[in-house]
Amino acid sequence: MNNNTDIAVRNDIDPAETQEWMEALQAVIEKEGSDRASFLIETLLDTARQAGLDIPFSANTPYINTISVDKQPKFPGNFDIERTIRSYVRWNAMMMVLRANKHTNVGGHIASFASAITLYDVGQNHFWNAASDKHGGDLIFSQGHSAPGIYAHSFLLGRLSEEQMDNFRQEVGGNGLSSYPHPWLMPEFWQFPTVSMGLGPIMAIYQARFMRYMQDRGFAQTDNRKVWAFLGDGESDEPETLGAIGMAGREKLDNLIFVVNCNLQRLDGPVRGNGKIIQELEGNFRGANWNVIKVIWGRRWDPILARDKDGLVVKRMMECVDGDYQTFKSKDGAYVREHFFNTPELKELVKDYTDRDIWELNRGGHDPIKVFTAFNAAVNHKGQPTVILAHTIKGYGMGDSGQAQNTSHQQKKMSMESIKAIRDRYQLPISNEELLELPYIRLAEDSAELNYLRQRRIDLGGYLPARRTKAYPLEIPALSAFKSLLDGGHEISTTMAFVRMLNVLVKDKQIGKRIVPIVPDESRTFGMEGMFRQLGIWSQVGQLYTPQDAEQLMFYKEDKHGQVLQEGINEAGGLCDWIAAGTAYSTHGVPMIPFFIYYSMFGFQRVADLIWAAADQRTRGFLLGGTAGRTTLNGEGLQHEDGHSHLIAATVPNCYSYDPTFAGELAVIIHDGLRRMYVEQEDIFYYITLMNENYDQAPLVEGSEADILKGMYLFKKGPNSKKPRVQLLGSGTIFIEVIEAAKLLSEDWGVDADLWSCPSFTELARDGQSCERWNRLHPTEKARVTHIEKCLDNAKGPIVAATDYMRAFAEQIRPWVKNPYSVLGTDGFGRSDTRANLRSFFEVDRYHVTVAALHALAQAGEFDAGKVEVAIAKYNINPDVTAPWLI
Numbered sequence: 001m002n003n004n005t006d007i008a009v010r011n012d013i014d015p016a017e018t019q020e021w022m023e024a025l026q027a028v029i030e031k032e033g034s035d036r037a038s039f040l041i042e043t044l045l046d047t048a049r050q051a052g053l054d055i056p057f058s059a060n061t062p063y064i065n066t067i068s069v070d071k072q073p074k075f076p077g078n079f080d081i082e083r084t085i086r087s088y089v090r091w092n093a094m095m096m097v098l099r100a101n102k103h104t105n106v107g108g109h110i111a112s113f114a115s116a117i118t119l120y121d122v123g124q125n126h127f128w129n130a131a132s133d134k135h136g137g138d139l140i141f142s143q144g145h146s147a148p149g150i151y152a153h154s155f156l157l158g159r160l161s162e163e164q165m166d167n168f169r170q171e172v173g174g175n176g177l178s179s180y181p182h183p184w185l186m187p188e189f190w191q192f193p194t195v196s197m198g199l200g201p202i203m204a205i206y207q208a209r210f211m212r213y214m215q216d217r218g219f220a221q222t223d224n225r226k227v228w229a230f231l232g233d234g235e236s237d238e239p240e241t242l243g244a245i246g247m248a249g250r251e252k253l254d255n256l257i258f259v260v261n262c263n264l265q266r267l268d269g270p271v272r273g274n275g276k277i278i279q280e281l282e283g284n285f286r287g288a289n290w291n292v293i294k295v296i297w298g299r300r301w302d303p304i305l306a307r308d309k310d311g312l313v314v315k316r317m318m319e320c321v322d323g324d325y326q327t328f329k330s331k332d333g334a335y336v337r338e339h340f341f342n343t344p345e346l347k348e349l350v351k352d353y354t355d356r357d358i359w360e361l362n363r364g365g366h367d368p369i370k371v372f373t374a375f376n377a378a379v380n381h382k383g384q385p386t387v388i389l390a391h392t393i394k395g396y397g398m399g400d401s402g403q404a405q406n407t408s409h410q411q412k413k414m415s416m417e418s419i420k421a422i423r424d425r426y427q428l429p430i431s432n433e434e435l436l437e438l439p440y441i442r443l444a445e446d447s448a449e450l451n452y453l454r455q456r457r458i459d460l461g462g463y464l465p466a467r468r469t470k471a472y473p474l475e476i477p478a479l480s481a482f483k484s485l486l487d488g489g490h491e492i493s494t495t496m497a498f499v500r501m502l503n504v505l506v507k508d509k510q511i512g513k514r515i516v517p518i519v520p521d522e523s524r525t526f527g528m529e530g531m532f533r534q535l536g537i538w539s540q541v542g543q544l545y546t547p548q549d550a551e552q553l554m555f556y557k558e559d560k561h562g563q564v565l566q567e568g569i570n571e572a573g574g575l576c577d578w579i580a581a582g583t584a585y586s587t588h589g590v591p592m593i594p595f596f597i598y599y600s601m602f603g604f605q606r607v608a609d610l611i612w613a614a615a616d617q618r619t620r621g622f623l624l625g626g627t628a629g630r631t632t633l634n635g636e637g638l639q640h641e642d643g644h645s646h647l648i649a650a651t652v653p654n655c656y657s658y659d660p661t662f663a664g665e666l667a668v669i670i671h672d673g674l675r676r677m678y679v680e681q682e683d684i685f686y687y688i689t690l691m692n693e694n695y696d697q698a699p700l701v702e703g704s705e706a707d708i709l710k711g712m713y714l715f716k717k718g719p720n721s722k723k724p725r726v727q728l729l730g731s732g733t734i735f736i737e738v739i740e741a742a743k744l745l746s747e748d749w750g751v752d753a754d755l756w757s758c759p760s761f762t763e764l765a766r767d768g769q770s771c772e773r774w775n776r777l778h779p780t781e782k783a784r785v786t787h788i789e790k791c792l793d794n795a796k797g798p799i800v801a802a803t804d805y806m807r808a809f810a811e812q813i814r815p816w817v818k819n820p821y822s823v824l825g826t827d828g829f830g831r832s833d834t835r836a837n838l839r840s841f842f843e844v845d846r847y848h849v850t851v852a853a854l855h856a857l858a859q860a861g862e863f864d865a866g867k868v869e870v871a872i873a874k875y876n877i878n879p880d881v882t883a884p885w886l887i
Helices: 003-010 015-032 034-050 079-100 111-126 144-156 162-166 199-216 239-243 245-250 277-287 299-307 312-319 322-328 333-339 344-349 355-359 368-379 416-425 448-459 479-486 494-506 530-535 571-582 608-616 645-649 663-679 705-710 734-749 761-777 787-791 807-811 835-841 846-859 865-874
Strands: 139-141 227-232 256-262 291-295 386-391 515-519 593-599 621-626 655-658 685-689 713-716 725-730 752-757 799-802 821-824
Touching (some): 015 034, 079 111, 079 144, 079 162, 079 368, 079 416, 111 227, 111 256, 111 368, 111 448, 139 199, 144 162, 199 227, 199 256, 199 571, 199 608, 256 277, 256 368, 277 291, 277 386, 291 368, 312 344, 333 355, 368 386, 479 494, 479 663, 494 515, 494 530, 494 593, 515 571, 571 593, 571 608, 571 621, 621 663, 645 761, 645 807, 655 663, 655 761, 663 685, 663 705, 705 713, 705 761, 705 787, 725 734, 725 846, 734 752, 734 799, 734 846, 734 865, 761 787, 761 807, 807 821, 821 846, 846 865
Parallel strands (some): 227 256, 256 386, 515 593, 593 621, 621 685, 655 685, 725 752, 725 799, 799 821
């Protein structure tokens, strides 16, 4: 019962009639079953709504288990053996954290896994299939803070050594265990990174949907595979956690199971001290068309609920807020009797229970039979994704040292009294003397428990977690396949050059079908609408309507076998698609080639945390930042103009980022990326910025391919004369302004310029850092020389660099530039205007490049400073205008 029910009772004008209805319903339940009763109620509600009655909607059910006792299947395992195994795993997980902090302060989390151990144990013993020849394997997104328990389970199986356990959070020596699930650090163990919190759930949703995509397109058989995502109730406050559950419900992803560890506590205190997080989450998920299974109470509550004919206990369960439930489990049985069973009627229901009996009334998430029942129902449910809301206790079993304490999340040290109490509670074979050493314990080699544990995993296909590191290499087309782009001669944008290249790739007989184009509702912006008809937009159900533009050549086409993933206005979803496709070599043993193109401003800035997770997960593929740069996008303004995505991209170690100017450069970069990721199978990915500005595409400079990839090549050498000379560097569309500046310098001021295209200042900087480090650590050996120094070794005159990004982008190479170096960039907020006005405002147009070059020459004593003032006036530059980054 709830408050609405209480109000209804008080307003009942005919209690006798009400009682007749209630008795009739009870009779249906008893004689024909709950399914029939549910059908009748739903029919009555539909009839009432059709008659115009105002029927308030509620997505909530009572605060009890969703699956009744009579529908529980028989538990198939050995209950006693599994309890012993859980006790050993619990102990070793705790010891690992305590030992790691005995002489260090590396941290760790005990309480989260202590609350979730039964959830993981039941999955490992009965449900999770490993990848094998017969089964593609389930995908398990473990809750990040539960990592110690996952390690402890693997330790019992002999997968991890005691030395490795002792190196928890101590990885520098090369034999450690990562703090959380990190495939980059443990590539053969962890499948998915799930920290930062919130990223695991949204990635799991898109992995589940990508399984359907892979099956529909004939690449993998995924019918019997599940995606399991474990998360905390506090984690549900992260926007990414619940942000895509509507898509999962809409797409009916019945291969997806969320398990929410509802221990009612987050890092600092209660998740909802004044509310009920389980009820809140139930409403959210049921409203999004998920199958919701609540596992709130353990078996010891069943007799009390059975004898409670008036629903008083259920009513009291609903009255208590989460803060109450946390407090109950931080006290004792007497306290619970006094404050939960707080009326004569409730006390009567437990009069034959001792205080210890009351204290041992368990919660559903700690009862393996209740958990098995929920998992079994979830894997067999059809037509909806399932969420299991499991009521647990933070720090379960830790006693006064952590159980249900607000401080338990950070718990990493415990008193010896508490350790002894835990040893005694779980009847572990450890002497008092041994306790002082904080020992790990193993199951005897010939024990029934170890044989059982191993056999369960053998029956389910092998050990988990486990990760494939390689698939098989692909045969990619030769660079000459993009000859029309290499030859230049077209006035097009690099965005259109990319689309043409993509069209070549999707038609390739070897890899064409593996290309996964991903767009977040911007296909027409990027000129990709031609792919709608050519490739189709993937949809599980095909196209159930006639599109408005059906008579047009490039109509909007959804197709069950479609190739394009089109996510709507959802960069985070598109990025998760890209991760799923870019890790298919690992999760499915099938290499796929994802190209995710989006507004550059809404990529690295908006979903940088997911991109970092993608890097951790060793994703392979291409990110294309369209309409990139701060001045290339006409009319859009501050929130659309990107002047910093390359700076963010530079922070990701395995991301190779490029800002090409010409189609030939773009072809060389993408071709080399295909080679490295899909032939050599390197765990890297590419970020490439594309422009929507049309200009003449210069032909590829002969022999420049290797230097393009290193980040810098000589585009055009100036005349061989004795005139003053400068070196001009640029990337992206601003390199076109740099080229025009070279003409102005020659025609207006008699200055020659060498032109250097720099597709990647970031790669140049990384090369510089690498050489600098090698030289520092090898002081007696011949010093290595950076690519920048090789290029500019004999260069004469000062150097000026200009890009469409903040100055810091081109400033990265300053330590290795020996000549005087000036940098122009687009620092400040973007704004709406024409390209010409924006470039003048940010001082990166041809005129400012020219003035910068003349000023640098003047400082070097090779040009008259007075003439610099003349140039400033000639080009209508206001020398006293406020700097753009201050406006």
